[in-house]
Every structure is written in structure tokens, then in C-alpha cells.
């Protein structure tokens with residue numbers, strides 16, 4: 001991947017490949033500017049690389065037409081961002097229903113399903129509230145519901161706890177950990193937040209657009 005820079009361009013990813021196991025949480029950690037968000041954006045189909053092949057879950061994203069890529073993203077990926085990215089004029093249930101509605105499910109069915117997922121995440125009493133009526137941790141749980149509602153195979157999280165205090169961050173990670181226990185789901189978390197490293201089944205390090213060889217492979221998972 002290259003981005004324009006001054007008169008030329010800067011290469012920010014170099015032939016990277018990463019294994020993200022099903023039924024587990026994989027962390028991708030590295031300094032600011034190392035290429036983490038770029039990596040997540042490419043493998044979730046939100047950014048097309050300037051060159052090279054992109055294969056994710058057996059699908060060649062670089063060979064897909066735009067409409068196919070949109071469908072891939074909607075059906076196979078769940079997104080969680082640092083800033084929740086909820087729509088302020090929609091209730092928690094409506095926000096969580098968005099991936100289903102975007103994929104053609106009737107609003108009523110989608111909202112009912114979203115309300116069930118919110119209840120599983122401890123938000124049964126908050127489903128009708130607007131984002132501004134919720135705490136940061138609750139808003140991030142709505143974002144988790146939105147990422148789970150369509151049962152995607154891959155959930156990508158970019159700094160999911162960066163805007164939260166320690167306690168709310170741990171709560172969010174425990175829910176993601178439960179989500180990652182499903183044998184047909186993989187969770188990839190990009191973070192600098194060392195307070196949550198203990199949730200990782202595996203930690204991959206990226207620096208200057210290169211993923212380090214497997215020095216940390218099999219890092220022990222700490223009890224919590």
C-alpha cells in the first residue's frame with residue numbers, strides 16, 4: 001500500500017500476511033503510524049490497496065467489483081471503532097440493526113434481532129435510548145451489538161477501548177472475548193492499550209508496515 005506524500009509517495013505496508021484464528025482474539029500492536037488502521041481497512045474491504053493481491057477468508061478482495069466488495073463487507077465483517085460511530089438520531093436498537101437493514105432485512109425484524117443482541121450485552125433497558133443518553137461504555141456496547149447482529153465471520157476493532165476508562169474498557173473486552181469464543185468467528189483488535197493485552201490469545205507486532213516474525217507466538221494467556 002502506498003499513500004501520496006509530498007511530490008512522491010510513501011509505502012506503508014510491505015507484503016504483509018497475518019493469521020487470525022477462529023475462536024480467538026488476535027491483537028495487532030505497534031507504534032503510531034506503523035500501518036495498523038491501514039491494514040484493518042484493507043482486509044475489511046474499506047480501502048483498496050495501490051498494488052498487490054488481498055485474500056481474506058478465501059476471497060480475493062482485489063478482484064471484486066465494488067458491489068461485491070460492499071456485500072462482502074456487509075455480510076462477513078463487523079466493525080468496532082474507537083469513537084463508536086453511532087448515528088445520533090437513531091436509538092440503540094436502530095443503530096445495532098443497521099447491518100441487517102443495509103443487507104435487506106425488514107426494519108421490524110432487524111430491530112427485534114438487534115434488541116435481543118443488546119439484551120445479551122446487558123443493555124435490555126437501554127435499547128430505546130439515543131446514543132447521547134448512554135455512557136461511553138454503553139455506547140461501545142451498542143457498537144458491539146452492531147458488529148455482532150449479522151453474525152459476521154470476522155470482527156475488526158480499531159482501538160476499541162481508547163475512549164473508555166479502565167473499568168468500561170475491561171467490560172467491553174470481556175464482551176468481545178465472549179464473541180470470540182464462537183468457533184466460526186475471529187476477532188482482530190488493533191490497540192496500543194496495554195491494559196487490555198491480557199485479553200489476547202495471540203499478539204502480532206507491526207512496525208513500519210511489516211509484521212514481525214512470530215517472536216511472540218503462543219504468548220501465554222493470563223487468567224482473568
Ligand SMILES: Nc1ncnc2c1ncn2[C@@H]1O[C@H](COP(=O)(O)OP(=O)(O)OP(=O)(O)O)[C@@H](O)[C@H]1O
Pocket residue numbers: 003004012030031032033034035036037038039
Ligand atoms: N489517506 C492517507 N493519505 C496519506 N497517508 C496516509 C493515509 N492514511 C494513512 N497514511 C499514512 O500511512 C501510515 C500508516 O497510517 P495508519 O493510520 O495505518 O497508522 P496506525 O498504525 O493506525 O497509527 P495510529 O496508532 O496512530 O492509529 C502513516 O504514515 C500515515 O501518515
Ligand SMILES: [Mg+2]
Pocket residue numbers: 036037038158
Ligand atoms: Mg490507527
